[in-house]
């Protein structure tokens with residue numbers, strides 16, 4: 001028709017149809033392929049939900065066993081890739097390391113990454129699920145200046161990840177089952193969230209015919225921003241700053257309401273949820289339990305609860321439907337587990353990977369996939385002549 005609607009931030013524009021994830025933001029409902037997130041978080045495993053998201057149904061025991069086995073067999077990174085990590089500055093942010101290394105990983109598989117070849121697509125789902133946690137742990141080790149460990153493929157997905165992060169050379173690493181279970185639950189909660197900024201990025205890159213590595217590394221970069229996945233890191237920094245400044249929580253909330261220096265309550269608000277984020281409900285409920293089981297007493301958890309209580313009873317937050325989102329309480333738990341703050345968003349990325357892969361595959365299979373190419377409203381100068389010389 002020639003009519004172009006202006007929709008900043010895509011508030012009113014659906015970019016795709018999808019069968020993967022359903023959200024009702026008014027009611028605070030999240031379902032994957034029809035299954036409520038609460039049931040998946042309580043009963044399922046990370047890889048089972050990954051399969052569900054990617055292939056559409058819960059796997060049979062045989063399918064899940066084979067999927068798990070294949071992933072275990074593909075955890076090793078090419079030895080040359082290790083040199084890549086040592087070339088990066090020691091203070092590099094782990095999210096930048098994760099995204100760059102994902103790009104670098106693609107160079108080993110450029111002749112095995114044809115988006116139109118279903119075998120390549122399935123194989124790269126396995127490769128990315130197997131290798132990204134290893135890269136993530138290496139990013140953590142790089143930040144700590146510690147030696148890398150090789151994956152131990154006798155361990156499950158989350159257990160292997162914990163060992164790679166916290167194990168040290170020449171000492172056996174004892175898995176803490178409480179920690180493994182808690183981390184698995186958190187990862188499940190992050191697996192997919194329909195057309196958020198990073199997933200939309202993955203789909204846009206996919207729409208050009210680019211492969212899964214290209215799309216996922218772009219998705220990681222999109223996730224890194226503080227308004228998206230970077231919020232979990234920002235929440236912990238915010239809590240630390242309030243504590244260190246000696247400012248009261250109530251005074252901080254006043255500054256947020258007055259929009260002083262553009263300060264926001266990080267971990268609050270959501271484009272889609274106008275009610276309590278169902279993921280945040282589960283995270284909050286498990287925070288006390290996990291900290292207690294890990295024997296950690298962190299005053300930042302009490303501070304987070306106080307912030308929530310003050311905010312939820314305040315007209316500013318009530319009238320704007322601002323509730324805690326998934327990032328509000330996760331950081332306190334990651335900290336209790338021993339992860340440094342700069343690694344928090346990397347954990348989000350590892351959690352979100354199955355969603356990105358599922359959405360990439362749906363985009364690619366459907367070929368609803370015209371190339372993504374938004375329009376603009378031009379508001380610059382009309383035609384004018386270059387000055388005569």
Ligand code: CMC
Nearest residue numbers: 226227228229231264265266267268269270271320325327
């Ligand atoms: N603190 C204070 N005010 C806020 C906040 C906040 N966290 N979030 C929104 N508002 C205000 C905003 O200033 C605006 O007020 P006004 O009408 O007076 O201008 C109103 O609420 C509507 O906000 P918006 O920015 O138009 O909403 P949006 O849908 O464009 O943004 C958001 C959603 C998540 C980017 C935003 O709520 C935010 O910046 N939150 C803090 C960052 C954060 O926690 N991000 C994680 C999101 S959930 C997981 C993920 O995606 O990674």
